[in-house]
Amino acid sequence: MRHFVLQRLLQMVVTLAIVAILVFAFSELLPGDIGRAMLGRFATPDQVLRLNHELGADRPLVERFVDWATHFAAGDWGTSQLLDTPVQSLVVDRLANSLLLSVVALIVVVPLSILAGLMAGVNENGLVDRFVTVVGLSMTVIPEFVSGVVLLVIFAVALHILPVTAQAPQGSGLGTRIEYLILPSLPLVFELFGYIARMARATTLAVVEAPYYRTAILKGLPRRRILTHHVLRNSLPASVTVVAAQFGYLVGGLVVVERLFNYPGIGKLLLDSAVHHDIRVVEACALTLAVLIMVANLVADVSYGVLNPRVRYAGR
Amino acid sequence: MSELLSISESSGSRSAAALYYVRILMRSRTFLVGGVVVVFWLLAAAAWPFIVPYDPQAVAPFDAFSPPNAVHWLGTDQLGRDVFSRVLAGSTSVLAIAPAATVLAVFAGSLIGLVAGYYGGIADDLLMRFVDAQLAFPGLITAVMVLGLLGPSELNMILLIAIFFTPLVARVARSSVLGEREKDYIGAARMRGERSPYVMFIEILPNITGPIVVEGTVRLGYAVFTAATLSFLGLGLQPPSPDWGRTVSEQANYLQDAPWALLGPAVALATLVVGVNLLADGLRRAVRE
Numbered sequence: 113m114r115h116f117v118l119q120r121l122l123q124m125v126v127t128l129a130i131v132a133i134l135v136f137a138f139s140e141l142l143p144g145d146i147g148r149a150m151l152g153r154f155a156t157p158d159q160v161l162r163l164n165h166e167l168g169a170d171r172p173l174v175e176r177f178v179d180w181a182t183h184f185a186a187g188d189w190g191t192s193q194l195l196d197t198p199v200q201s202l203v204v205d206r207l208a209n210s211l212l213l214s215v216v217a218l219i220v221v222v223p224l225s226i227l228a229g230l231m232a233g234v235n236e237n238g239l240v241d242r243f244v245t246v247v248g249l250s251m252t253v254i255p256e257f258v259s260g261v262v263l264l265v266i267f268a269v270a271l272h273i274l275p276v277t278a279q280a281p282q283g284s285g286l287g288t289r290i291e292y293l294i295l296p297s298l299p300l301v302f303e304l305f306g307y308i309a310r311m312a313r314a315t316t317l318a319v320v321e322a323p324y325y326r327t328a329i330l331k332g333l334p335r336r337r338i339l340t341h342h343v344l345r346n347s348l349p350a351s352v353t354v355v356a357a358q359f360g361y362l363v364g365g366l367v368v369v370e371r372l373f374n375y376p377g378i379g380k381l382l383l384d385s386a387v388h389h390d391i392r393v394v395e396a397c398a399l400t401l402a403v404l405i406m407v408a409n410l411v412a413d414v415s416y417g418v419l420n421p422r423v424r425y426a427g428r
Numbered sequence: 429m430s431e432l433l434s435i436s437e438s439s440g441s442r443s444a445a446a447l448y449y450v451r452i453l454m455r456s457r458t459f460l461v462g463g464v465v466v467v468f469w470l471l472a473a474a475a476w477p478f479i480v481p482y483d484p485q486a487v488a489p490f491d492a493f494s495p496p497n498a499v500h501w502l503g504t505d506q507l508g509r510d511v512f513s514r515v516l517a518g519s520t521s522v523l524a525i526a527p528a529a530t531v532l533a534v535f536a537g538s539l540i541g542l543v544a545g546y547y548g549g550i551a552d553d554l555l556m557r558f559v560d561a562q563l564a565f566p567g568l569i570t571a572v573m574v575l576g577l578l579g580p581s582e583l584n585m586i587l588l589i590a591i592f593f594t595p596l597v598a599r600v601a602r603s604s605v606l607g608e609r610e611k612d613y614i615g616a617a618r619m620r621g622e623r624s625p626y627v628m629f630i631e632i633l634p635n636i637t638g639p640i641v642v643e644g645t646v647r648l649g650y651a652v653f654t655a656a657t658l659s660f661l662g663l664g665l666q667p668p669s670p671d672w673g674r675t676v677s678e679q680a681n682y683l684q685d686a687p688w689a690l691l692g693p694a695v696a697l698a699t700l701v702v703g704v705n706l707l708a709d710g711l712r713r714a715v716r717e
Contacts, residue, residue, distance in 0.1 A: 135573075139573070139577060142574060142577040253653060253705045254698045258695075259698075261691065262698075265683070364566040364567075367661065368661065371677070372677075389577065394573060394577065398573055405566070
């Protein structure tokens with residue numbers, strides 16, 4: 113197990129290096145002349161040259177990359193041109209907001225979808241099964257901003273049950289902050305529900321066809337015990353892996369939801385900084401998200417091993 | 429002569445097979461419902477200038493924020509523009525961008541998948557690494573970065589979506605090729621001395637169109653999803669375009685005053701994506717049978 117984790121960490125470092133090169137190349141090359149992009153079209157060529165020199169943008173690309181990467185690794189992420197604040201604290205701040213939003217969504221969707229998938233798998237073609245396959249699929253394919261808008265109109269405008277904004281008033285406690293996040297988290301819940309529930313259903317179906325499931329029923333074990341001890345224990349590892357693998361989708365959804373609800377998270381920061389050519393922030397956001405997704409995938413693989421004794425003991 | 433005969437025979441059986449598929453599809457409720465919805469929006473996208481009751485861009489300040497009524501079926505927005513007309517006209521952009529990107533991805537993906545599956549080796553390894561990278565990092569994040577930095581553009585959006593989807597189509601084509609490669613008719617063609625391109629395109633390709641078409645339809649659903657999301661983020665068409673995604677993000681500012689101006693394009697988009705996915709689901713079942 114330890115060997116496996118070490119090996120995966122090593123792989124991660126290599127992937128991270130590749131991602132860093134791509135992110136750097138994208139953000140430095142795509143906007144064209146950085147100084148021009150920052151100052152706008154009315155700046156004189158002289159001003160542009162001066163800014164490029166200040167930023168070091170007139171040096172060779174490889175030199176700039178090494179310089180940027182070493183500073184980045186040392187924790188010096190530069191300054192945001194747009195907001196005039198250190199990039200690192202900005203990104204960490206926004207990331208915390210996004211994580212809170214994701215956690216609210218995951219707390220709702222993970223137990224709900226795994227339970228729904230379990231019930232659907234145990235009663236194939238039953239009512240829950242039809243719901244999961246038809247409604248779950250529809251909920252998954254509808255873009256987050258569409259479900260977000262419909263939810264906003266229903267719960268915030270028509271019924272006045274939930275607040276329209278995602279941000280609680282300054283200085284409010286965690287409870288109030290979470291209350292404000294219920295509505296924004298729902299589109300993410302919709303998005304993930306179908307995926308996770310269908311995967312949980314598929315793994316449950318595999319268990320239901322296994323001989324030990326039939327044995328458990330014929331032995332006369334109570335249904336609840338069969339569900340928790342036989343079905344759930346065997347289908348859970350795969351479901352957990354799916355949840356972690358969906359992290360990428362979740363991050364994509366964050367950009368959309370944060371934009372719709374005007375919530376200061378890392379997704380909205382990435383969008384705004386890209387549109388406004390705030391290069392250092394774009395780089396920091398993209399790299400942070402890449403690390404996060406890689407860690408999620410690692411956690412998925414490791415937790416699969418931890419939850420599944422067959423894999424856990426195989427390495428001994 | 430015998431060759432002629434065999435060709436006419438095989439094309440005869442092929443059209444019979446096509447007829448068989450059509451019959452299965454016509455019996456599938458999901459396919460029919462999806463088909464009706466998609467055809468409706470295709471008609472709207474093509475013929476809206478002849479259908480719409482108002483000019484989608486016509487501003488009427490005194491008529492602003494009027495709720496749905498007999499004159500304006502879906503109400504008006506902050507400039508007094510007719511929401512119903514704008515919803516119909518707004519179908520054009522997404523129904524141009526998404527199919528264009530999908531067709532590009534299906535062509536490129538089938539070609540790459542055929543070559544990778546047929547030859548194996550390095551081409552195959554390379555393709556699978558691309559697919560891995562694709563699945564590891566969300567395309568939407570890359571698209572936000574690239575389109576944000578380059579500036580909004582429909583052409584770039586089409587190209588980006590096509591680039592993201594190509595490896596995914598290629599993966600499906602590849603695995604279908606692997607299933608066909610060892611069959612007798614391929615061996616027979618090789619023994620006749622047919623060249624590799626002939627075997628790939630004339631022998632294998634017609635036998636793997638089913639999975640490719642299904643994957644293409646699934647991708648079309650995702651392409652509509654992605655294109656609408658990107659234009660919602662302001663990375664596609666700019667106002668005053670009636671594009672659905674764009675309109676929703678624009679109208680979100682008037683949520684309290686005119687929720688109908690928001691719901692119109694949102695619900696329209698929801699029906700389109702669900703329609704395309706039902707279509708894909710029906711197709712998949714028909715091909716599997």
